[in-house]
Amino acid sequence: MKSYFKWMLALITFLVVGAAAAADIELGPGDTLRVNVYGHPDLSLETRVSESGSISYPLIGEVKVSGLSPAEAQKKIAGMLERGGYLRNPQVNISVAQNQSQQVSVLGQVTRPGRYPVDGKRSLTDILALAGGTTQDAGDVVTLVRTRNGKTVKESLDLHSMVRTGDMHKNLQLKTDDVIYVERAPRFYIYGEVQHPGTYKLERNMTVIQALSVGGGLSPRGTDRGVRLKRRDADGTLREITAKHEDIVQTDDVVYVRESLF
Known part of the structure; x- marks a missing residue:
């Protein structure tokens, strides 16, 4: 199951994931970025976004990238390189090597x-x-x-x-x-005359007869007549109930199987 x-x-x-449209992440402090400029390996580097949200980049100095997507950061750096007269129509690519933010x-x-x-x-x-x-x-x-x-x-x-x-x-x-x-997962307990007494995972809407099956069924001396349930109320009071096969077992119930007298 x-x-x-x-x-x-x-x-x-x-x-x-297949149905969702791809979306850019938002850069932030602690992220490690790979910045590549086509045809200019001297301007390609791996750098970390500082706590102030900036990276230090050759020629143009500090560049605030926190809050931007990689595409927006690419455009910003390309614009700064071009406006500074360093490159003409630079092709900048930014990828996130490690996302920490x-x-x-x-x-x-x-x-x-x-x-x-x-x-x-x-x-x-x-x-x-x-x-x-x-x-x-x-x-x-x-x-x-x-x-x-x-x-x-x-x-x-x-x-x-x-x-x-x-x-x-x-x-x-x-x-x-x-x-x-x-x-x-919630648990229940089963003991007495069953093959495998112990603690088990409580499946949704599990009945008493299903709980007996999970415990390996009755032992040769066991009887499914008069199975007892020990259950705590919300106020902590412990009650003992004579259970029917179709009763629903609840979290932390104790299922007890008696020995057959015949």
Whole structure:
């Protein structure tokens, strides 16, 4: 099931990226740029954007590039070289060797947690794909933390529903310093007369009979009559319930299978 989800996530990422128009990134402090001038290798260099948002360039000195796209920075440098009388109709090309100014953080249950560039238009599924997809222990919910207009906004997004329905409305475009946290899947516990007692991932809408199957089924001494559920209420009170096969198992439920008396 998890491998299918990863495949679907990669497929959706491919379709979304393929359908999106290419967009220039915005340069900023910390970015490493490669500047090439056609026919003038002496003016070609690799340089880092300073904290003030500028680069130092031969002949023309400090050039403010922060906030510009690479295409806009190319045009600016070409114009300064031409207006200064250094070159006629210079052909300037700028590429980003390393993007440090625009990154998002990916944390939690992903294959490669870390910081990733949002160079151009990057959606939630784009970045999750860059992080290697979700792990086996990942849940369906992703928390996105963003700062907008000086306020921190937290939003929960349901990846399961996004993949199942194909609705990309919540496949949000990410911006610098956004934080993606992939939640760990909820768990349940099963013990007593089952083949493999232990802690297991709780799948969405899992029933008691499905939980028994996950635990390897009944042991030779077990009975599915009178399965008990131990569940904590919101106030912390522990209740014990006689469960039906079709009852839905909830987060942190304890499923207990009794020994058959006959």
